[in-house]
Amino acid sequence: MAVTIQQLIEWKQQGRSLVALTAWDYGIARWLDEAGVDVILVGDSLAMVALGHPTTLPVTLDEMIHHAVAVRRGVKRSLVVCDLPFLSYQESISQAIHSSGRILKETGVQAVKLEGGNPAIAETVAKLTAIGIPVMGHVGLTPQSVHQLGYKQQGKTEEDAARILREAIVLAEAGAFAIVLEHIPADLAAQITAKLPIPTIGIGAGPHCDGQVLVTADLLGLSDRQPPFAKVYVNLRQVIMQAAQEFAQEVREHRFPPSS
Ligand SMILES: Nc1nc(=O)c2c([nH]1)NC[C@@H]1CN(c3ccc(C(=O)N[C@@H](CCC(=O)O)C(=O)O)cc3)CN21
Ligand SMILES: CC(C)C(=O)C(=O)O
Ligand SMILES: [Mg+2]
Secondary structure (H helix, E strand, O other): OOOOOOHHHHHHOOOEEEEEEEEEHHHHHHHHHHOOOOOEEEOOOHHHOOOOOOOOOOOOHEEEEEEEEHHOOOOOOOOOEOOOOOOOOOOOOOHHHHEEEEHHHHOOEEEOOOOOOOOHHHHHHHHHHHHOOOOEEEEEEEEHHHHOOOOOOHHHHHOHHHHHHHHHHHHHOOOEEEEEOOOOOHHHHHHHHHHHHOOEEEEEOOOOOOOEOOHOOOOOOOOOOOOOOOOOOOOOHHHHHHHHHHHHHHHHHHOOOOOO
């Protein structure tokens, strides 16, 4: 049975952990879906892990849609959420509606995610949810602000922690159905998780969130640069290199394809 947004909120009330991972193409999405991952995020981190950009900033709305269409084709059960890329929603509410509408219409994913929790973003979330577009929030380390924040942990000072808590509350009040907490102290994430009626999904935010997400390339050992909070569950880089080297050797030694 397909995962619904309503279920995610019920799972929080029941204390069932939400499992989320990112995907950028049909193949990855298909196996994550079959593995029982609840939420598949077409993250703008695909700019880095699939397209080779140095940050998430260069990826375009058209490129995100291209990847989201492929991901959607691989998914039967998981809820699919697509990141709104940098400058596809910050300019105006009408730009956010246009971009989100394109994502929902052209890809078939069920929700969009955007970064930040200032008053303008909260107003955008309120407007999108009011017209039927489910929105996931994202606070703490927001990678689209890399040139201001770097990739350092956020919420270390009392003022910063208070601001992030306030942003999370405002996003929930604006109608967000879930919120990603990225690279913040575990006690701050615990406090936000206890305060909000909607599920929190942590990445580098400690064990007290309602769910966890990682960039799938990190889980698989495929990314150039691992964040300190990621865990490599299998080193596919090594597996792929070994397979390619074995193939190369067999071709060069005329052992593949076999002669009879
Ligand atoms: N492969 C991948 N995994 C991710 O989790 C991820 C991306 N890409 N791209 C977008 C953002 C960037 N993320 C990152 C990237 C690096 C650090 C990191 O290395 N942090 C260090 C030092 C940061 C610094 O001072 O520059 C830390 O100790 O916090 C953290 C989060 C998380 N997101
Ligand atoms: C790490 C998740 C939350 C994300 O925003 C992404 O992959 O782009
Ligand atoms: Mg993202």
